[in-house]
Amino acid sequence: MKTTAINATTSLILAFKLCKGVAPLTQPILANHYKKFVPIVGINQSISKNRYCSNTFAANSSMKRLEGKVAVVTASTDGIGFAIAKRLAQEGANVVISSRKQNNVDRAVEELCKLQLNVVGLKCHVGDAKDRKELFEGTIRKYGKLNILVSNAATNPAIGGVLDCDERVWDKIFDVNVKSSYLLAKEALPWLRNEKNSNIVFVSSIAGYDAFELLGAYSVSKTALIGLTKAAAKDLASEGIRVNCLAPGIIKTKFSKSLYESETAEEMVLARIPMRRLGMTEEMAGIVAFLVSDDASYITGESIVAAGGMCARL
Secondary structure (H helix, E strand, O other): OOOOOOOHHHHHHHHHHHHOOOOOOOHHHHHHHHHHHHHHHHHHHHHHHOOOHHHHHHHHOOOOOOOOOEEEEOOOOOHHHHHHHHHHHHOOOEEEEEEOOHHHHHHHHHHHHOOOOOEEEEEOOOOOHHHHHHHHHHHHHHHOOOOEEEEOOOOOOOOEOHHHOOHHHHHHHHHHHHHHHHHHHHHHHHHHHOOOOOEEEEEOOHHHOOOOOOEHHHHHHHHHHHHHHHHHHHHHHHHOOEEEEEEEOOEOOOOOHHHOOOHHHHHHHHOOOOOOOOEOHHHHHHHHHHHOOHHHOOOOOOEEEEOOOOOOOO
């Protein structure tokens, strides 16, 4: 498909064509709108030079919407989780990152501390009750409070249709993806209740709305998180605790590498995405930062789909 870049000259021609042939009284109105249109075109041109403008925003923004807040982000040493932890810290939060492996935690903490961000790390396998307990107790020992929980951990140990899934694989997927998210929220609740305007964010997937053929059980687990979000949001709304969900599309991470590592696979994936590109982790992080900020103070029980236009209706 051929596309034409819109610049100031092109916009002038468009405005001229719009004005030509219309009633004389209408022409000054359109001309006035054109004057307003030119700077907008300039902005669009600058944005087109950096398609992933959220990266630029995160790097240059002086916004500190989360100043003084304390956030726990699970599975946050790589991919979407790492980007979320980084963005929340950039916006002023004290962030506790976690992962199953201590060496991954140490590496991520070192990387973020080099950026002068206030982060600490704790090893945590979300399926382990002792690890979860230490995650929250360690957070309280360090910061004395908890304002934000982002439950991001997920697993998918096998591929195949939903009814072909082995029972043990099914149990593992639901233990990590759903049960652990539920338990994290339940166990964080006493601390969240101690603070005003606390937040929980579950990370689901576009697959929760439109199941991926070879990720049957995984897709169902992500649908369950959307339901958990709605149920918990209703329970906690009267207490001022908001619960929302992020449902990413196909994001360029190690977790989804098999979907884009070959040219053929990438072409098949991009054919399903109206925007014809993969999402970036920084774009997901920006949404979470919004959801846990006061800018989203009247939003709860919602699942925000960020999937480049992919189908997202149950």
